[in-house]
Amino acid sequence: MKHRDRIRRLIAQEAARLMYEEQIREYRTAKRKAARRFGPEKSLCLGNHLPSNAEIRQELERLLDLHEEQRRPERLLQLRLLALKYLELMAQFRPYLVGSVLSGCVTERSDIDIHLFAEDPEEVANFLQARNLPFEEERVTVRQGGKYLDYIHCYLEDQGVEIECSIYTPRERHRVPRSSITGKPMERADAKKLRRLIAATLTLANSRSPKD
Template sequence: MSSRHSGSRTSHLRQEISALAARMMAEDGVQDFGFAKRKAARQLGATDADTLPTNAEVEAALREYQAIYQDDEHAERLYAMRCAAVEVLQLLAPFRAYLTGAVLDGTAGRYAEIDIEAFADSAKDVEIFFLNQDIRYEHREPRRLTHEPPEAILVFDWNEVPVRLSVYDARAERRSHTDRARLDAVQRLLAESLPQS
């Protein structure tokens, strides 16, 4: 088999994996790119790690899938989630909160959580704040695989929208490498994405 044919086959398989991973993320609530890619590759019988697409390729396929199959529903859901994110960012203003993840980048699927990062002197300060505000929350175990895991992950519902709050040490704010937006940027994003009636 020629290397050009092999490269073309690998490219086609990467596209298939991207499309299937994107569908899983849009329809099944899978939020982890790596998990979606590996599961899609397994389902398609791909065994070579070189055939796995990049996160950017899967994100492009996800945007395409949502535009074709979920356009109106996705726009309305994204707008509602961004409205809820604005309220949560206002509430968490004392903790220098940022919106991150799929709600920020516009790829939030049906089962997505609003991802918020906050930077506090102590995660306990945020928990005490929640108790004083009568906000019920649950703890999730932070992944230790990341370079700088959060001190705590608190999960709660805000107007029936799930929110995942990652609380980091205040000094970590300058070192964060994720795409993120403060309240004013999210408000501008919201104004730009008003649903068409």
């Protein structure tokens, strides 16, 4: 293995360990922190020494399979049930579930990522306030097609799990964002699709349970 490839793999493994053991949620944060442990030269390198998010997720999946083979399915089921609760609650905003709870790559500190669609972010704020649901707001700036766009994110908490709701305009619902992990169109699930995933999980669990 080339020295460059070996360093790249070591950084991916360290970033995955940070996400698993230190509960760092963002791939970019874990990647940069891991790179710094191999010296300032590597931490500043934006080239081939730095692994892709997909490589880090592959290493994270390996850790989860190694350490949480028994606990992970139950955790994933509980997170998906909680996500379904909010997809149904906020149905008027035509929500999608995205991220780790949909992909299945969940850790103890995974949050639930939901995309909402509204003409005005205040519609979502008013909706949550009317139901006495505490939340915090943040304005997030992202770059798309050479332009910088601002989006409002709302953060809720339920059963100790953070639920991040990113608010887009209805016109953007048909534009599928690119995944920061695969580079391909992001996987999304509405409530109907999520119910099917949950039903399939329960069916599989029942088939594996001991018979009397």
